[in-house]
Amino acid sequence: MAHPPPRHGTARKGRGATLDPPNRFAPTLSVAEDDGWWQDEAPASVATEVREERTRSALAWNTSPDLPFDRSINPYRGCEHGCIYCYARPSHAYWDLSPGLDFETRLIARTGLVERLREELCRPGYACRPINLAGNTDIYQPIEASLGTTRAVLELLLACRHPVTLVTKGALILRDLELLTALAERRLVRVMVSLTSLDADLKRTLEPRTASPAARLRVIRALSAAGVPVGTLVSPVIPGLTDHELECLLAAAADAGASTAGWMLLRLPHEVAPLFEAWLATHTPERAGKVMSLIRQCRSGKDYDPRFGHRMRGEGVFADLLEQRFRGACRRLGLNTPAAEAAMRLDTTAFRPPHAQGDLFA
Template identity: 65%
Template sequence: MSGESIIGRGASANLHHRFDRIRIEAVDDGWWQDDAPVSRATEVRLEHSRTAISRNQSPDMPFSRSLNPYRGCEHGCIYCFARPSHAYWDLSPGLDFETRLIARTNLPGLLAEELASPGYVCEPIALGANTDPYQPIERQHQLSRQLLEVLLRHRHPLTITTRSTLILRDLDLLTELADLRLVRVFISFTTLNNELKRVMEPRAASPGARLKVIRTLRKAGVPVGIITAPMIPMINDMELETLLQAGLDAGATSAGYTLLRLPLEVRPLFEQWLLEHFPDRAAHVMSLIRQSRGGRDNDSRFGHRLRGEGPFADLLAQRFRLSIRRLGLNRRREEERLDTTRFAPSHQQIDLF
C-alpha cells in the first residue's frame, strides 16, 4: 500500500483487504500530472438490514447490545478498530471505510419491532459502538435521532459514544431521556492539540468543540463522561492527565481509556500513517506497541486487547488510576444509574405527553 495525503481523509490509499481475489496496482507511466490537491468525495449507499440490535458476549465491553446505524465512518480516524469490518462488504478498510459509507435506513422500524417482541428483556443499549452515530451523514439521514425517538417512546435506557458536536441537535430528546434516567453520553477524546487532531481524526470535531459539548450536556442535566481512546505510545499518551482534567473541568463525571489496537488491516494503515506524519519516531512507536502486545502487533485476547500488558501498558494503567482518584471521577452516582424498570413494550406504552 502506498499513497499521498488525501485532503480531509485519514487513510492515504485503499489497501487490499483480506478477502480480495483480484489485486490492482497503480503504475506511474509518466503521463499522469496532478497539480491540484487530491480529494475524495463521500458516497452513501442505502441498506435494508435484517436485524437492528447487535449482541456481543465480550467481557471487555460494558454493554452486551448495540445499535450501529452506519457502516464506515466519515470522521476518518486512522486508528479505528472498525475499519476491518468494511472488508465484509468487499470494500477496503482504507479510504473506502471513510468515503463509501452505508446507511441502514430501516433500523428505527426494526428496533421498534424487536423491542415489542414478547420475549424481549430490557438492558441498556449502546448507540454507536462500532462507528460514530453522529458522523456527518447523520445530518441528512437522521437515523440516530429516529432511534432515540423509538427508545424514548419505549422508555428504554441507552448509552451514546461520539466525538461529534451534532449530538447537540438532539438535546431535546436527550434531556427527556435524562429526566427519566435513560441515557448517559460519552465524548471520545484523543488530544487537545488541534494539529494532531487534524491528521489523526480529520473530520471529527475539534477538541474545543468537544469540550463545549460536554459543558452543554452537563448544563442540560445529561450525564456525560469522557473516553480517552485510544492512547498511542509517543503520540498522545503524554496527554492522558491533561485530557482527564479538561473533561472534569467541562463537566464530565466519569472517564475511561483504551490502548491502541491494530487488528487486521488497521496495522498497515497505521504504519503508513506513522511513516507519513511521524517518520522520526515511527519505529519507536511500533516497538512500544509490540512490547505491550506480547511481541505482536495486536493481541485480541479478552482481558488484554483494551489495556495491553508489560511496562508501558502497566504504567499507563497506573497513571489513569491515580488521575481518576485525584480528580474524583468514576464515583458512583445514583442519579446516573440507568433505569430499566421504566421499559414499556408496545402493548404497554404510556403517553409521552
C-alpha cells in the same frame, strides 16, 4: 497477520487514510507499478458516497467480556470521521470494500432501522437492558445531520422508556439535547464523549472530520449543564504520540463537567496496522519507529493482541504505567467516585413495548 513494510501514501484533505488497500477477503490483488507511461495523479480530495441498505436486524448482540453492554445499534456502516486508528475499519471488508479510503468515503446508511427496532423490542420475552448506540462507527458522523436516523432511534427509545448509552466524537449530539435531557430525567441515558488529543493540528490528520477538541469539551459542558450524565473516554491512547496528554485530557474533561472516565489502548486489528503505519510514515515519520516499538511492547511483540482481557489495555510495563497514571489522575480529579458511578446507572424497570407507547413526553 504479516504486513509489508510501511510506506508513504497520499495525504488528502479531510481524509485519514493515505492508502486504499484491498480487503483481506479479496480473491485478487492489484499493485500499481510505475512503467514509465503517463498516469493520472491521485485526486487531492475524494467525495463521500452514500448508498442504502435495507435493515434486516436492528440490534447487534455480543457476549464479549470486554464490553459493558450486550446489544448495540449501528445506523451506518463506514464512518466519514476518518479516524486512521479506527478498529472498525476491517468491517468494511465484509461489503467487499477497502478498510482504507472506502471506509470513510463509501458509506452505507441502513434504512428501515427504526421500524425493525420497534419490531424487535415488541418480541415476547425481550429483556430490557441498555442499548449502546454505536460501538462500530460514530452515530453523529456528518451524514446524520441530513438522514437523522440516530435521532429517530432516540425518539423511539424515549417513547418506550428504554435505557441507552452513547459514545461519540461529534458535536452534532447537541442537536438532540432536548431528547437526551428527557431521557436523563427518567434515568435512561448516559453519554461518553471520546477524547484523543487536545492538539488541534494533530487532530486534523489523525481524526480529520471529527469535532475539534474544544468543541468536544463544549459538548461535555452542555450535557453536564443540562443534567445529562456524561463522562469521557480517553481513546485510543497512542504510545509515543498522545500518551503524554493522558492527565491533561482527564483534567480538561473533569473541568468541563465529566464525572466518569475510561481509557483504551490503541488497537490495530487486521488492515488497521498497515494503514496506521502508513499514516505515521506520511505525517510523523520522526516518531514512527518509537510509536510502533511502544505499541509492540504492549502487545507481546506484535502489532495487535486480540485476546479478551488484553485487547483494550495491553500488557507489560508501559501498559501498566498507563493504567497507574489513569487511576491516579482520576483520584486527584474526583472522577469515577461511587456517587458518580451510581448516577450513571440506568433504569431498566420502566420499559414498555413500543406498541403500548403514549405521548412522546408523557
